Amino acid sequence: MSSTEVNEMTNSIFGGGLDILHQESKEWLNIIAFWNDESRFFADLLDKKERKDSEKTQMLLYLDKVHNALFHYLAEDIMAHEKHLSRLVKGEKGITTGEYVEKHTDLREQIHLFTMDFKEFKKMIFTYAKE
Template identity: 60%
Template sequence: MAAKSSGSKKSIILGEALDALHHESREWLNIVAFWKDESKFFTDLLDREQINASEYGQMLQYLDKIHETLFDYLAEDIVAHEKQLAHLLSAEKGVSDQDYREKHATLREQMGLFANDFREFKKMVFGYAKKL
């Protein structure tokens, strides 16, 4: 289904089908929801009195709150992206396939970076909790 450019700058390489991109966006929303649940677990873990008293524990709690806020922003961006797809599919003026795909690529990159950052945060929390 991929179209090749015939030399024209206006030609778009179609790449992945829109339904595959939609599916990936929905999957991201599930991942973000799971991360939020994990974050609540970390909040409960870090609310212990021993952890609360330490400077490192307070730093971990602060990072956990930052992650929760970022989850909300990330989810909002994905939902807005899904709305952009709905506008694209209904052929509304001012909505382009290329803009949608560029935003999708940006979100894909953000999800990858955030997954790595959150993985490192979890290692820190578990490492700290093991030492107690």
């Protein structure tokens, strides 16, 4: 299957070309990098508050570590997804557009859910920091 046929098939399945999906994956990696920066800021903030409420601080630091691990795994999944796209564009046998689009949809949902979760975590950090 040629790249043109793949793009046409993706357009009909997903409403956009593979280049749009590739761009979205790159944006996700940028978002994850930003989240990592925010997490470093939160860890510094929590280290400064540690003397006041060590139990709550430890819980928030633990959540921050969990988020960092999830950032890592999510970034790895996205990079593997990008490699899948490369193989798809090269026309390797056994690589289908449907699999790629399905994985992209799954990753989009994961990013959305994680964004909502991370926003809640940030609210907890800011509330705690204000105390």
